[in-house]
Amino acid sequence: MSGYLFAILAAAACVAAFAGVYRARAIGAVATTGPLKAHSRPIYHGLNAAIWTAVPAFVVLLLWLAFQNSIIDQFVIGAVPGSETMESSARSLMTSEIRQVAAGNIFRQPTPEVQAAADHLRSLQAVSTYLLVAVTLAIAAIGAFLGMKVVSARYRARHSVETAVTIFMMFSSLVAIIITLGIIGSLVFEAMHFFAKVPVTEFIFGLRWEPQIAIRADQVAGQGAFGVLPVLYGTFLISGIAMLVAVPTGILSAIYLAEYAHPRFRAVVKPLLEILAGVPTVVYGFFAVLTVAPAIRAIGTAIGIPSSPNSALATGLVMGVMIIPFISSLSDDAFSAVPRAMRDGSLALGATKGETIRKVLLPAALPGIIGGVLLALSRAVGETMIVVMAAGLIAKITANPFDAVTTVTVQIVTLLIGDSEFDNPKTLAAFALGLVLFIVTLILNLIALRTVRKYREKY
Structure with missing residues (x-):
């Protein structure tokens, strides 16, 4: 029923808009022959009538839908004998059962009290629906009447x-x-x-991440370890490799497309480059695990470095390719936004093309470049699928990029998979990791803002 009401309100707003425009035009035609001149154009009178018709009724409809279930539940559960002495969990369980019976989802024969409460619930829902329709349409009608009534030559509809x-x-x-x-x-x-x-010091300074739950009281191996440093290290290692690939490639490609490329070449290459941003991450994950990871492992074995089937280097390289369009596109827009007079002035003073790019365009376009780099970094830090497929789930601190590591986002997903209860350290650790990731992102944004304010050129 709520969907029909939304459609009715939209139709009523359109009708009120056309009626308001028609009435305003009629009054405006009369006003042009007299001493008065219309203050607002007819379209504003139509929009004002539509706003008066739809907005109040829409607000009432949203508030009604937001609170009707809780209010009806209070009436229903209050009518059940003995509900006053029930605990909150028991009341919630009974309310859920009553709603299931009222909806027809009966898995066992309900008790007479539950059946009576379900019938009461259905009757209250029917009454609430009728009242909702009546109140909403009445408010819409009153709003339309008031919106049409105020239409006049001197009314400030705009x-x-x-x-x-x-x-x-x-x-x-x-x-x-x-x-x-x-x-x-x-x-x-x-x-x-x-x-x-879990102590804060253990979480921040711990060097071992093994979130486990003890099944028995005497199970020592199930106590778990919640040191976040290995997880943060893996996140920064993979993101750092990705940024080493993406930042130079993205900025240099943006410089070439903005300053050197022929317009026809630019019109073809830039859309092709931006297609990389639309490729699903699972495709990059398959590419990483089937093509890049074996090649990286073969290279590591050939040069005598211990290599894992899943490695941070393979993940970072593929992720770097994925985020190149974010840096390239925003940097290209930043270069294109620099006034042409700055280029011409630099060249007129005898600067070469390279000197103009280094000393004029880069400082002027620095805010846009930093924005693209930040967007790419956020994309790299928040990536999950490629890391799961190509980097693994092992949390460790290692200087070998050919080894397997994990990231914060992967651990959050791993901890929240399944029907876990939110009353044990293993599940709650996901929220602690999320808070750490939020703080790290905030610090990176503050550093970027400070860098932009310090080094950018104003023009």
Whole structure:
């Protein structure tokens, strides 16, 4: 029913918009013959009528849908005999059972109390649906009436629409901030539960990552070790190899495409280069594990270096190829945004093409280049599929890039796979890793902002 209501509100807003435009044009035609002149164009009157029609009803509809289930559950469970003395877990279990019976998902014969509560639930849901339709349509009708009533030659419809748009943008920004704070809060809250079970010093300075759960009280091997340093080391090692591949290649290709390439060549090569960003990561993973990893292992064996079937070097090389388009595309846009007068002025003073690129274009385009590098670094740090397929799950600190390592994101996925309960250190460790990854990313962003402010050229 809610989907139909959304469609009805959209149709009502369109009808109100056309009616508002028609009425405004009629009033405007009359006003042009008299001493008054219309303040706003008819389109603004139509938009204002559509906003008055749809927005209040839409807000009521969302709030109703958000709270109706919890309110109905309170009425239903309150009518069950003995529910006042139940614990919260028992009340939740009974509520779930009542909802399943009301929906027709009966796996066993329900008790008379549960059956009566299910019938009560269905009746309340029917009443709630009828009330929702009536209230929503009534608010939409009142809004349409008020939106049409205010249409006049001197009504400031444009100001009203701009105010509504401003409020919507402020609300969107507020929602983004609240969601960000909610994500941070959830990470911190669950990480605090983890640190209540595992000392912070062991997590930060520990050199062994073996998250296990003891099945028996006397099982010493199941106590686990939660040192994050090996996981962070693997993350930085693979990301560092990827950036060593992607940053020079991406920036140099952007310089060539922006300053040296023929327009026809650029029109063909740039889209082909950006296709790399659209290739699924699982394809890169297959390429890494079937082609690159065996070749890297063969090279390591040939030069006498111990090599693993899964290696950080193979993963970093393939990941570097994957993130080249992020750096190349943003750097090319940054070079293209530099004013032509700066190039011409540098060349007019006797600078060569290379000197102009090094001393004029690079400083001016530095913010865009740093943005591309940061985007690529975030993509490398957050990559999971390639690491799982080509690097493995072993957390270790090793100076040998031909050896297998793991990353933070892979460990988070591994820890949260399956029906795990969120009351043991093994599962809660995923939130601690997420918090560490968030802090590391924040530090990298702060360093990048400081670098841009210090070295960029303003023009």
